[in-house]
Amino acid sequence: MEFHRLLLWIESQPSIVIALVTFGACYLCATIVFLIARVSVSKRIADELKATTPVMLTPLSVLTGLVIAFVASRTWTNFDHASAVVRDEVRNIEEVVTLADRLPQNVQTEIRHAIGRYLQFTREHEWSAMLASSAQMRTSIPGLTDAMATLLSFVPQNPGQQIAQQRTLVAIEQAIDARRHRILLSEASVLPMQWIVIVVLGMLMLVTVAIVHIDRPPAMAVNLFILSTALAVCLVLLLVNDRPFSAGGFEIGPESLLGQIVID
Template sequence: MTPTTSWLAYDHYAYAAFAVLGTLAAVLFIQWALLRSRWAGWLQGLQGVAPPFINIIGVLFGLTLAFLANDTWSAHDKAMTAVYQEADALRTLRVLGRDLPAPLRQSLDDAVLAYARASAAEWPELARREQSPAVQAQGEALLHLLAGRAVEQAAGAGVQAQMLREARLLAGQRDLRIALSQTHINPLKWLGMAFLGFVTLLSVAVVHIDRPRVVATATVLFALAAAPTATIVLIQGNPFQQPTAVTPAPLLAATGSP
């Protein structure tokens, strides 16, 4: 993994830091512009903007942030659902294989366990937006076993077909996990949100421009609400990274593996 790839795997932390530092810089810039800049006198002439004006821009900012948060949490929920569906498919394969002859049943259990362990071991790579070829190999081995004539003769065509459907479900849900792990922050979306946040700060300052202490209080309160919220959303950009990483525990639990 190249240094560039390594940085891109954690780019959302950099955006989170930028959200905090950028908001602080915007608040300080507004205070400087109103009190110490050469334009301070001209800016004082902007008095008279009605307080309800803030609501228009504030609603636009809030909706933008809400949509971005929904995208992030939706990805987290999809990743969790994918893991539980994989676990359910593994559990179903074991149940369907209970009536197989002992040697074949043991081979199926071993293949299911190997796939579950390989998938769980893939988690650190998913956190780096990569994937493990070992999981692909174990999935192909499991599919090859289920598609074999021995399973068809021992379980029947109907049960074998159901087993193959569960194996395809495993592959599909893993592909979904990989796709979700490789989703990057969209800079344009967050740039738009940052612009709306700055304009909202300006509108708060303009409404109270004749009272510097009120401007400072209002802008700081807005910053305390906006910056941590944006940071919380940003640091959850990859559902397989901390602090709210999806866990592979259901996969191991489905096979009885510790």
């Protein structure tokens, strides 16, 4: 639980803070491994450990690379899907507003007011709930449900109004579906166990590098620095893209939806 809270705190920070924390943690781990290797290992144990060959790094690096690649592909896919879902929601809401212009003035006014309530609800309540991964599916969505009720109670007077009514209802249904996918994606993240696996594999690689160069401190220090930097870069890429609708890293903010819709 504490590890999960720490992850949430890190991911809620700006990208530069995430990078500083991650690089600092990786360099700290490398420094601890170096100091332990130099201080705690006796001459006799060092001679025994020298039998370890650099080939040991190959399976560790392959395993680590596969795990990071698997997690990264899922993370970036979620981010791309989140961007696409928001674009779909914007397109459908704009279509609702545009099609409402083909309906009588009183119906048009009610629909525009309903869409305004939906956007206000999204800005003031739903997006903050998404940041906390606590947004809920609703059977009644403020604004959109009202707009649908207005359309269903409207009796078209000509074929043009009937077509506009049908297409507007379809656009609202698609907007509701896009909202549902947006909420589901707000809960998507890298599982704590996946982070633990990556961290453990990274630590094993650092320890293996220290063992391989146990009798060559300068080479050990340089290789630990290089490897810890590479691990930090990978972790930063995952952390800044992990939660598409989070408050840190590369997030999709409410302006992505609200800033593109203009209601006169």
